[in-house]
Amino acid sequence: MKMRILFGLSVLSGFFVWSIVAYLYVWHGFGAVPLKAALMALMVPHMFRYIGLGFLVPGVVSEKLPVGFAGPAAWGDLIVAFFAAAATLSCAASAPWALAAVWVFNIWGTVDLLNAMYQGPRKLDRLGPGTLGAAFYIPTLVGPGLLVSHVLIFHVLLHAG
Secondary structure (H helix, E strand, O other): OOHHHHHHHHHHHHHHHHHHHHHHHOHHHHHHOOHHHHHHHHHHHHHHHHHHHHHHOEOOEOOOOOHHHHHHHHHHHHHHHHHHHHHHHHHHOOOOOHHHHHHHHHHHHHHHHHHHHHHHHHHHOOOOHHHHHHHHHHHHHHHHHHHHHHHHHHHHHHOOO
């Protein structure tokens, strides 16, 4: 089977599994949790997006990984991790600008993730997913879960009180 098909199946499987997890363990609990607590729980995983810096580490990824993909993906994830931390802490402190911080984080984080998901196949097409090395799990496991949580955050924000 072609590597591109296996990679695509891995990404789609990630979306499928994370959607099931979100439906079974998160979706039904929204009504019972205060708004800021729900948002904080959904933002916590995004504080770990610094892991995207692995796209810049030789040995973790192939030296053939295009810098045009690796750089924006890595630095974009790091910025999102800081936005997530700021938004989470602002909710925890009940800052008057907390919801605005969540909106900024969620829009920026979603656009960053969608851009990486769009650019990745375009930049890696002729090199193959093996170019990602150990970072293969970022777009196949981590990315889908983060995108599902962005959708949940938008849902919570749009249906808030």
